[in-house]
Amino acid sequence: MKKCKKQKIKRLYKKSIWPSIALFLFFIISCAAMPVMFAGIFKEYLLDSQIAAIEDDAQKAGDFLTSRMEKEGESILEAAAFLERYLGRGNELCITDDSGRILRQTGETVPDFKQMEKVTLFEEYLSALNLDITRADSSDAFAMSSWEFLARCMETLPKSYDKDRKWLNNVIFKGYYWAEIPVGAKGIHLYYRSDVVLIQKHIYFMSVALVAEAVLLTVPSILLFANVVSSIGMQKRMVNLLYLDAATGDNNWTYFQQRCKKILGRFRNASSTYAMMNLHMYRYGDYCACHGSRQGEALLEKISSYLRVNMECGETFARSEKADFGILLRYDGIKLLEKRLKKLLAELTGMQNDKGIAFCAGLYLIEARTGKIRHEVRRRRQLDIDQMYHYAEAASGTVGERKGEHIKFFDQQILEQQLWKLKVEEQMDDALFNREFQLYLQAKYDPVTEKIAGAEALVRWISPKEGMISPNRFIPIFEENGFITKLDDYMISAVAKLQSEWKIQGKKQVPVSVNVSRANFTRTDLAQHICRLADSYGADHDLIELELTESAFFGDKNILQQILKELKMYGFCIAMDDFGTGYSSLNSLKDLPIDVLKLDTDFFRGGDTNGRGEIVVTETIRLAKKLNMKIVAEGIEKKEQVEFLAAQGCDMIQGYYFAKPVPVGEFEKMLQQEA
Ligand code: C2E
Ligand code: MG
Ligand code: MG
Numbered sequence: 202m203k204k205c206k207k208q209k210i211k212r213l214y215k216k217s218i219w220p221s222i223a224l225f226l227f228f229i230i231s232c233a234a235m236p237v238m239f240a241g242i243f244k245e246y247l248l249d250s251q252i253a254a255i256e257d258d259a260q261k262a263g264d265f266l267t268s269r270m271e272k273e274g275e276s277i278l279e280a281a282a283f284l285e286r287y288l289g290r291g292n293e294l295c296i297t298d299d300s301g302r303i304l305r306q307t308g309e310t311v312p313d314f315k316q317m318e319k320v321t322l323f324e325e326y327l328s329a330l331n332l333d334i335t336r337a338d339s340s341d342a343f344a345m346s347s348w349e350f351l352a353r354c355m356e357t358l359p360k361s362y363d364k365d366r367k368w369l370n371n372v373i374f375k376g377y378y379w380a381e382i383p384v385g386a387k388g389i390h391l392y393y394r395s396d397v398v399l400i401q402k403h404i405y406f407m408s409v410a411l412v413a414e415a416v417l418l419t420v421p422s423i424l425l426f427a428n429v430v431s432s433i434g435m436q437k438r439m440v441n442l443l444y445l446d447a448a449t450g451d452n453n454w455t456y457f458q459q460r461c462k463k464i465l466g467r468f469r470n471a472s473s474t475y476a477m478m479n480l481h482m483y484r485y486g487d488y489c490a491c492h493g494s495r496q497g498e499a500l501l502e503k504i505s506s507y508l509r510v511n512m513e514c515g516e517t518f519a520r521s522e523k524a525d526f527g528i529l530l531r532y533d534g535i536k537l538l539e540k541r542l543k544k545l546l547a548e549l550t551g552m553q554n555d556k557g558i559a560f561c562a563g564l565y566l567i568e569a570r571t572g573k574i575r576h577e578v579r580r581r582r583q584l585d586i587d588q589m590y591h592y593a594e595a596a597s598g599t600v601g602e603r604k605g606e607h608i609k610f611f612d613q614q615i616l617e618q619q620l621w622k623l624k625v626e627e628q629m630d631d632a633l634f635n636r637e638f639q640l641y642l643q644a645k646y647d648p649v650t651e652k653i654a655g656a657e658a659l660v661r662w663i664s665p666k667e668g669m670i671s672p673n674r675f676i677p678i679f680e681e682n683g684f685i686t687k688l689d690d691y692m693i694s695a696v697a698k699l700q701s702e703w704k705i706q707g708k709k710q711v712p713v714s715v716n717v718s719r720a721n722f723t724r725t726d727l728a729q730h731i732c733r734l735a736d737s738y739g740a741d742h743d744l745i746e747l748e749l750t751e752s753a754f755f756g757d758k759n760i761l762q763q764i765l766k767e768l769k770m771y772g773f774c775i776a777m778d779d780f781g782t783g784y785s786s787l788n789s790l791k792d793l794p795i796d797v798l799k800l801d802t803d804f805f806r807g808g809d810t811n812g813r814g815e816i817v818v819t820e821t822i823r824l825a826k827k828l829n830m831k832i833v834a835e836g837i838e839k840k841e842q843v844e845f846l847a848a849q850g851c852d853m854i855q856g857y858y859f860a861k862p863v864p865v866g867e868f869e870k871m872l873q874q875e876a
Contacts, residue, residue: 224429228422235415240351243407247399252378255395259380262393266384277386278305293394295379304389350374354404369402446520448498449505454527457519461529461586464515465567476538477586478528479563479593480508480549481600485524488558500524503552511545527590530564535610538564542608563597565589565611595619625678632662633687639663640695642713643862644871645833645855648847652875655712655853657748658696659862660688676718685718692716693731697740699865704741709872714746714776714797725760728767735773742772746797750778762793769794776833781821790828798825799855802836815845822849 266280275283278296285294285307296305350373359368375398382391446453452460465475482488482504489497501524508518508526518528532538546560567589595618596611609615632638638660645655662670679685696713703710721727735745747768765775776797777789781804789795804818818834825832834846837856846854860871 225426228426232415232419235418236411237348237351239407239411239414240354243404243411244350244399247403247407248374248397251397252380255378255393255397256380258395259382259393263383263385263391266382266391270384270386277384277389277391280384281305281391292396295392295394297390297392299388299390354401357401357404369400369405371401372398373401373404374399446505448501449520450502451505451509452517452519454519454521457517457521457527457529458586460517464517464529474532475567476530476532477565477567477589477593478530478542479521479590479597480504480526480528481561481563481594481597482524483559483561488524488556492556497524500553500558504549507549507552521590525594527586527593539608546607559607561597561600561607561609563593563595563600563609563611565592565596592616592619621674622678625675626682626684628664629675629679629684632664633691637663637665638688638691640692640699640865641862642865642868643855644860644868645714645853646859648843648851648854651859653711653872655714655746656868657855657862658692658713658715660692661862680718680720683720685720689715689717689721690730690734693734693745694738696745697735697738700740700744701738704739708869709876710741710744711872712744712746712774714748714774716748716750716778719750722761722764725764727764728771731768731773732771743774746774746776748776748778748799758789758792765794779835790824790830795830797831797833799833799835800851805834805836805838805842818846819849822851826850 262284266277266284269275269280269283270277273280281294281296288294288307294305294307295303297303353373357368357371357373359371375396377394378397379392379394382393384391444453444456445451461477485497488500501520504524504526505518505520508528512518512528513531515531516529518526521527530538530541532541542562542564546562549560550558552558592611592615595615596609599615599618600606600609639662641659641661642656643659644653645657646652647654660672660676662672662675664670676685679688693715696715700710700713702708717731724730731747732742735742768775774796775794776799777795778799779801780798782801790798798821800818800821804814822832831852832850833853833855834842834851835855837843837846837854837858839858842856843854843858863871
């Protein structure tokens with residue numbers, strides 16, 4: 202995995218793990234605090250229940266004494282003396298007057314009457330029992346803290362295994378409690394004392410309850426924690442999938458769209474302006490083919506790192522596809538923006554000087570200024586990010602690598618091209634079905650005899666709405682969207698049909714060449730396919746020539762070689778079209794079975810003041826002759842050019858000097874006239 206991608210995941214992971222760590226710590230602390238908390242609660246509950254029982258006894262004793270005094274006519278002291286006989290172990294009675302003077306006492310412990318008014322911990326509990334009695338907390342052990350209580354519990358635990366479980370009766374706490382017996386005698390108060398004891402048995406039951414409680418709490422907590430951990434992993438993977446680009450390890454397109462929306466959403470009355478940019482690297486596919494896909498990915502990573510460092514506040518970027526990046530830029534004026542972009546493109550190009558990489562930029566300006574334009578801005582901001590990026594892409598699409606211009610702003614003209622493209626794409630299928638594409642033929646002449654020696658099939662779109670559309674306006678669109686393969690099939694069939702008609706009608710037949718686009722070479726059965734098309738009309742293969750542009754000679758050479766060999770085997774003639782325009786394909790001449798070389802129009806354009814052009818043409822013709830190839834010169838418009846080419850042994854001439862592309866009927870007339 203890429204380093205920066207790892208860091209990014211780490212950052213996100215850290216962010217998402219903190220709540221879980223906090224949750225876990227909270228859980229551990231609660232587990233530790235729980236025994237102390239429970240000990241405290243149990244202590245209070247156990248003491249409380251015993252005190253409540255004592256208070257209850259005092260109440261009952263009060264009722265008993267009152268009824269005895271009423272029924273038997275006994276005095277309070279007599280009745281108390283009667284009660285004393287029934288007192289158990291650990292119980293005492295004490296009788297005082299209003300001033301607290303002891304009138305009678307059964308035991309040694311004397312209630313601390315000063316503390317009688319002191320409300321004990323259990324006030325609420327007792328008041329719930331509706332007991333309106335005064336209580337005396339006779340022992341400071343009642344005030345024992347939860348920690349001390351827990352420590353006492355632990356102390357009383359047996360040190361070794363006790364089979365008889367006598368330890369259950371070990372006393373943990375022993376105290377006593379004084380409660381006033383309500384007798385309703387004026388000036389006399391009667392108090393009742395009873396022991397309050399906690400033994401291990403109580404704690405044992407408490408512990409069992411505690412463990413049960415802990416289990417009930419722990420199991421779901423562990424499950425919850427496991428769930429949190431797994432959801433973090435899931436979240437990590439989802440973040441990975443959602444927002445990271447696999448090739449660069451940086452933000453991906455989804456992130457970019459969201460970020461742009463956020464940035465542009467804030468961009469209301471801002472004085473600065475934004476531009477959506479498409480950064481395009483030329484021939485990334487070729488780069489990968491030459492240096493390997495790993496190097497290609499490393500390059501993308503490098504570009505991404507460079508952009509990350511060079512982004513300013515409020516800007517963002519992401520890779521859109523292949524080596525294309527979308528960038529949202531802030532700018533304070535076109536000149537400054539252009540300056541920045543030139544520097545950016547120069548630095549990116551200089552990143553791998555030895556490997557000859559090059560970039561271009563297309564920009565769509567999202568302006569926000571004042572008053573009138575603001576409405577426009579709002580309208581434009583409503584465009585979705587993809588649409589803005591498509592405009593930027595359309596602008597960079599119009600930049601040619603060899604034109605020397607590398608920055609292009611989206612404008613009306615590009616918009617019109619886009620609209621035209623849409624229109625063409627909408628109509629192309631219907632046009633093919635309605636036979637709006639028509640076969641035109643441009644004659645190729647023998648420069649010596651000045652007679653027609655062949656022809657090139659060129660398509661013309663005769664649209665009922667647009668009139669005649671020249672191929673340059675739709676072929677590039679078809680090449681981009683793949684429709685060109687259907688059109689080429691159509692043209693090959695039309696030429697095959699024409700050849701077979703000429704043959705059947707006994708007319709003069711000349712070889713006709715058809716353009717075969719590079720896109721066709723993706724199918725490995727291309728030779729068989731073309732053969733089937735020709736055979737379906739019974740056309741002679743040797744009268745059909747297939748013109749391939751130089752661009753077709755890039756890509757997989759082995760496949761191309763194989764297809765050309767098969768086509769030759771079927772008897773078709775192969776021509777290399779537009780020779781000399783693209784990258785040098787001299788090497789292709791060595792490896793591929795080419796019969797005809799078509800010198801591009803560019804050879805004969807512009808003035809050839811120092812005669813260097815003539816030398817190039819002369820030597821190219823000589824080279825082709827040595828390789829047993831025929832030479833056709835294209836775009837010949839002047840007599841001197843014809844004479845020169847004839848002198849150099851050029852086999853055929855195609856150009857406006859002799860003839861323009863014409864409909865089939867007209868071409869047939871030209872042939873008849875010659876005859
Ligand atoms: P190409 O195959 O190189 O065809 C030659 C182009 O040069 C034709 O343009 C032709 O009209 C033009 N031409 C010929 N002689 C002269 C001349 O003396 N002066 C000037 N200025 N131009 C001359 P066209 O017909 O507009 O076709 C342009 C390109 O479109 C063709 O270049 C070819 O690449 C493509 N194309 C045309 N028809 C088809 C087709 O059916 N299939 C495919 N795949 N491509 C086609
Ligand atoms: Mg051609
Ligand atoms: Mg050509």
